[in-house]
Amino acid sequence: MTLSVAITHAFAGFDLDVAFDAPPGVTVLFGQSGSGKTTIMRAVAGLLTPRHARITLGDTTLTDTAQNRAIPTHARQLGYIFQDARLFPHLTVRQNLTYGTRFARERQGPSFDRIVGMLGIDHLLTRRPATLSGGEIQRVAIGRALLARPRLILADEPLAALDEPRKAEILPYFERLQSELDMPVLYVTHSVTELARLANQVVVLKSGRVLQSGPVSDVMSDPAGLGDSTRAVGSLLNARVLRHHEDGLTELDAGGTALFLPRLDRDPGAAVRLRVAAHDVILSRSRPIGLSALNILAGSVKSIREGDGPGALVALSTPAGTCLARITKRSAAALDLTPGADCFAIIKTVAIAPEDIGGPPPV
């Protein structure tokens, strides 16, 4: 079941004109504020009717302005997770969680106990929202959306209102959703970390237009695609936890190459996804020796892209996936880098921050 969106709408001083598909899995709408992300979410939810729109979910037409048709919001079978949570202040946590269940058309769905257990909110059920912490509130909001038995999940910057520790607390729940749910999830964010950890697909928005869309590793490796967020350019490496060492490092297996990271809180065997920023990668033509960096990936140059500035972006094919390195044009020339050339990518262990390590790899 795929969500298909096509919207054109004129605001004062701002035109929205977008079209994209969101297959089952997490599709991240990525862009700066004012790029039209929230408008798209509201249109999909039926909270706003654009001038021209055709929005379908599988066989169901949600909005079709050409036929003057729009299913009302309450009949769209959504799970909308708002940035400001919007829990009902007059109801207990339990009543908030079950609010949507009574209206749900779908009889089947994850049980109350399972959702509550997954989100770790069983001890909060009798409390009222006013007494909860920010992280707890957002977990209840996630649970409430899931228990409405939705066919589509809309998450509008669900972590933006939280501080860093709370974000780190909630992100794993979204990662679990990503792997457990078989429905489209539209996830709005302007955080590269969330993008790298959660997305299967990315739609990059800028000033009401789709700048680029596609699988996350393609989009993230394209400096043109990410718009203003060039610092976000990087690659996603797939790896598996091998063992934990006593000196505080965790050994990972990335397609046959050993990578060492600061202690990872995952069991051996777990699949993880690492975001490596392109400006944190150093290239070398020969296997370096006598170097403090622990992580060295062997590969061959796939492509070299030169921009207007002094920089160049080198894509390297490695057994762990495509690895991007941002170096100067001068270095590229000095190293005599050409497509097909053998090359080594060097990544400092500490360059990979814990918040850049995600759950299972994209499907």
Next chain:
Amino acid sequence: MTDWLGPAEWQAVTLSLKVSFWATILSLPLGIFTAHALARWSFPGKQIVNGLVHLPLVLPPVVTGYLLLLAFGSTTWLGGLLESAGLGLAFRWTGAALAAAVMAFPLMVRAIRLSIEAVDPGLEEAAATLGASRPWVFITVTLPLILPGILAGSILAFAKAMGEFGATITFVANIPGQTQTLPSAVYAFLQVPGGESAAGRLVIIAIMIAMGALLLSEILARRMAKRVGA
């Protein structure tokens, strides 16, 4: 208490309570509906409706009473129709209740409207995304959140109805046992020599009822606010 109050005074007090109670209870559904319409809907002629609702607040009460007499008097078409149906209003306590309701309506609508405007529309949106249709959103989200406002509006309307004089005396006159409410009785006692003590006792009762209503509303509002988590 009946020893302390003469039968005429006692009658005026109970009649006033009855008139105000029914005036408040029966106008409440329309009051909530009107407040919701003014707070959340946009429709043509909204400003006219808003003006009509608030008119009794600014018109001289005598004028309102006279207009009611023109509309519902027993010689008019509408009055005759109600009379033949056994629902005549003119010179009856039911007429006093109508006059009190009309005069209290703007205060009730204003209080409820303010409380509706204070409800975050985002909560109503959230309820809709969870599958609640408009009536359900109102019953399960809006209504519980505006209960303190409804309460405040009702108490205010009740107090206004207890004190209503001008429109009542113009519309249904000042008939002891029928339409002589507490303020009308105070006025009547002050017109006759030696009526000051009776009027004084009624004034004390009026103050007690008003204070009691305010205290009750304060206590209830606090309890509700705690329940809402505000």
